[in-house]
Amino acid sequence: xxxxxxxxxxxxxxxxxxxxxxxxxxxxxxxxxxxxxxxxxxxxxxxxxxxxxxxxxxxxxxxxxxxxxxxxxxxxxxxxxxxxxxxxxxxxxxxxxxxxxxxxxxxxxxxxxxxxxxxxxxxxxxxxxxxxxxxxxxxxxxxxxxxxxxxxxxxxxxxxxxxxxxxxxxxxxxxxxxxxxxxxxxxxxxxxxxxxxxxxxxxxxxxxxxxxxxxxxxxxxxxxxxxxxxxxxxxxxxxxxxxxxxxxxxxxxxxxxx
Amino acid sequence: xxxxxxxxxxxxxxxxxxxxxxxxxxxxxxxxxxxxxxxxxxxxxxxxxxxxxxxxxxxxxxxxxxxxxxxxxxxxxxxxxxxxxxxxxxxxxxxxxxxxxxxxxxxxxxxxxxxxxxxxxxxxxxxxxxxxxxxxxxxxxxxxxxxxxxxxxxxxxxxxxxxxxxxxxxxxxxxxxxxxxxxxxxxxxxxxxxxxxxxxxxxxxxxxxxxxxxxxxxxxxxxxxxxxxxxxxxxxxxxxxxxxxxxxxxxxxxxxxxxxxxxxxxxxxxxxxxxxxxxxxxxxxxxxxxxxxxxxxxxxxxxxxxxxxxxxxxxxxxxxxxxxxxxxxxxxxxxxxxxxxxxxxxxxxxxxxxxxxxxxxxxxxxxxxxxxxxxxxxxxxxxxxx
Numbered sequence: 001x002x003x004x005x006x007x008x009x010x011x012x013x014x015x016x017x018x019x020x021x022x023x024x025x026x027x028x029x030x031x032x033x034x035x036x037x038x039x040x041x042x043x044x045x046x047x048x049x050x051x052x053x054x055x056x057x058x059x060x061x062x063x064x065x066x067x068x069x070x071x072x073x074x075x076x077x078x079x080x081x082x083x084x085x086x087x088x089x090x091x092x093x094x095x096x097x098x099x100x101x102x103x104x105x106x107x108x109x110x111x112x113x114x115x116x117x118x119x120x121x122x123x124x125x126x127x128x129x130x131x132x133x134x135x136x137x138x139x140x141x142x143x144x145x146x147x148x149x150x151x152x153x154x155x156x157x158x159x160x161x162x163x164x165x166x167x168x169x170x171x172x173x174x175x176x177x178x179x180x181x182x183x184x185x186x187x188x189x190x191x192x193x194x195x196x197x198x199x200x201x202x203x204x205x206x207x208x209x210x211x212x213x214x215x216x217x218x219x220x221x222x223x224x225x226x227x228x229x230x231x232x233x234x235x236x237x238x239x240x241x242x243x244x245x246x247x248x249x250x251x252x253x254x255x256x257x258x
Numbered sequence: 259x260x261x262x263x264x265x266x267x268x269x270x271x272x273x274x275x276x277x278x279x280x281x282x283x284x285x286x287x288x289x290x291x292x293x294x295x296x297x298x299x300x301x302x303x304x305x306x307x308x309x310x311x312x313x314x315x316x317x318x319x320x321x322x323x324x325x326x327x328x329x330x331x332x333x334x335x336x337x338x339x340x341x342x343x344x345x346x347x348x349x350x351x352x353x354x355x356x357x358x359x360x361x362x363x364x365x366x367x368x369x370x371x372x373x374x375x376x377x378x379x380x381x382x383x384x385x386x387x388x389x390x391x392x393x394x395x396x397x398x399x400x401x402x403x404x405x406x407x408x409x410x411x412x413x414x415x416x417x418x419x420x421x422x423x424x425x426x427x428x429x430x431x432x433x434x435x436x437x438x439x440x441x442x443x444x445x446x447x448x449x450x451x452x453x454x455x456x457x458x459x460x461x462x463x464x465x466x467x468x469x470x471x472x473x474x475x476x477x478x479x480x481x482x483x484x485x486x487x488x489x490x491x492x493x494x495x496x497x498x499x500x501x502x503x504x505x506x507x508x509x510x511x512x513x514x515x516x517x518x519x520x521x522x523x524x525x526x527x528x529x530x531x532x533x534x535x536x537x538x539x540x541x542x543x544x545x546x547x548x549x550x551x552x553x554x555x556x557x558x559x560x561x562x563x564x565x566x567x568x569x570x571x572x573x574x575x576x577x578x579x580x581x582x583x584x585x586x587x588x589x590x591x592x593x594x595x596x597x598x599x600x601x602x603x604x605x606x607x608x609x610x611x612x613x614x615x616x617x618x619x620x621x622x623x624x625x626x627x628x629x630x631x632x633x634x635x636x637x638x639x640x641x642x643x644x
Contacts, residue, residue: 109417146287148293195287201296238299246442
């Protein structure tokens with residue numbers, strides 16, 4: 001879409017939209033429902049993630065990983081399967097703490113959980129359970145059409161400094177699924193845009209079927225087009241199989257690694 | 259005239275704005291005009307773990323690496339009037355093959371091994387020598403909660419990256435036979451190790467349990483700070499105890515190791531403190547190291563390393579490292595770039611500079627066999643993993 005026409009559309013939408021808060025909508029309750037819709041409190045969740053990163057106008061790299069997640073304790077374990085050079089690398093998160101495991105040196109590194117996952121626009125923190133209602137407070141809301149979806153658009157501000165982005169705008173459909181996210185810096189610069197066009201229902205909860213993420217900090221002009229680093233995430237074979245407690249430990253990660 | 263100039267500037271600005279306005283920007287809203295319908299997963303009970311803990315066949319993997327290159331430089335600092343004085347150039351070629359096998363016949367048992375061999379034809383090695391064993395160990399899960407690793411394997415304690423081996427008091431584990439039992443659910447992990455290696459046992463005598471090296475380490479995260487306390491004891495070596503601390507503050511990894519050595523008539527202290535910060539394409543490390551052990555004199559070392567990935571969106575990475583001995587004024591500075599023009603191929607250009615008086619730390623530690631102080635190295639590497 002051209003810049004000028006996009007601005008015109010945004011202006012029309014802004015004028016036409018009515019603030020949800022003026023209609024008496026409870027935005028905090030909406031956030032809580034959003035979390036509840038995608039959080040697996042009673043089960044472990046495991047799935048295969050395929051992450052394709054396309055550099056602006058450049059090469060494509062693919063990472064495949066298996067994720068094991070326990071939402072009730074805030075833990076996850078991620079094992080890299082592809083590419084071959086990274087096979088056996090692992091990520092273990094317990095509470096707010098993340099360990100990275102390098103199978104070549106057989107070393108664990110304790111580090112921050114906010115960094116980019118395998119140098120893509122997908123972040124380590126994106127594997128976390130949804131926690132909008134605790135990490136953010138809604139400051140405004142409005143109704144807006146997003147393609148074929150009728151959405152509530154919420155502007156959020158972080159309530160703590162543990163999150164990756166201090167401000168967010170999210171598009172939530174009436175079934176409480178987040179379809180689009182824009183992540184902003186404190187100064188209001190757009191850092192990242194994520195789209196989740198489709199979900200898959202697993203038991204009585206939902207998991208994204210795929211995501212597309214644009215990193216606005218990694219842009220390049222290709223002809224008359226500005227291209228961003230684009231990361232496509234596909235989530236397959238979601239499972240609710242019960243996992244032993246020991247899965248979420250460093251020793252287990254070392255044991256199952258290559 | 260000023261009026262004409264300002265109008266010209268205005269016209270140019272308008273043209274620039276129109277040009278910018280004509281640029282098409284990638285966005286994701288098109289994905290929502292006709293998205294794939296939401297679905298319901300049919301059998302949400304796939305056992306993803308099994309593919310990691312059991313395998314019907316033995317899995318083989320490995321790598322091939324060939325490095326060739328040339329290095330030229332001066333064994334003393336070059337003088338304008340005598341540029342060839344102390345000049346020396348050498349070439350090198352080394353090729354290494356590593357093969358690994360991994361058998362996982364049961365969720366509670368695994369056998370893993372790695373062998374490798376290298377050839378260095380430039381230095382008189384014209385045939386591949388026999389493969390040498392790098393690792394060979396078993397993993398056994400006892401009663402579901404105790405993870406045992408036994409055999410020849412590496413153990414890393416301590417957190418140094420630039421001065422890596424300095425506080426890793428278990429760095430010698432891979433040279434012997436180690437039995438490690440870990441209880442991951444106790445605190446944030448507790449490990450006990452028994453290490454047997456060459457020199458611990460007198461030949462021709464019955465081995466005593468007293469000659470074994472015993473080690474114990476416990477990890478705990480408290481208020482976002484990782485604490486690790488460990489120690490190893492062997493009757494002839496004495497005691498080495500380590501306390502490691504790590505915390506992330508404002509996105510910066512802060513780390514510290516303190517090691518105390520105690521044996522008959524000898525007690526000294528080593529400490530390492532450092533930081534690590536990573537931005538999108540930039541990594542920055544810094545470390546400071548102190549030891550009271552070097553020939554009875556205290557030694558202070560500091561290091562800083564910076565790396566830039568994909569400079570200007572090209573397959574070129576830049577890096578620089580500076581290591582300096584505060585105690586004697588010696589040091590080394592290395593700047594380099596790597597370029598990956600084709601699959602499996604990396605070109606490296608590096609300029610290492612070593613400085614200091616004769617007999618100082620980094621002059622003695624210069625790993626260039628020709629002991630050049632200033633040089634330029636050009637390398638070509640092929641690396642394939644499978």
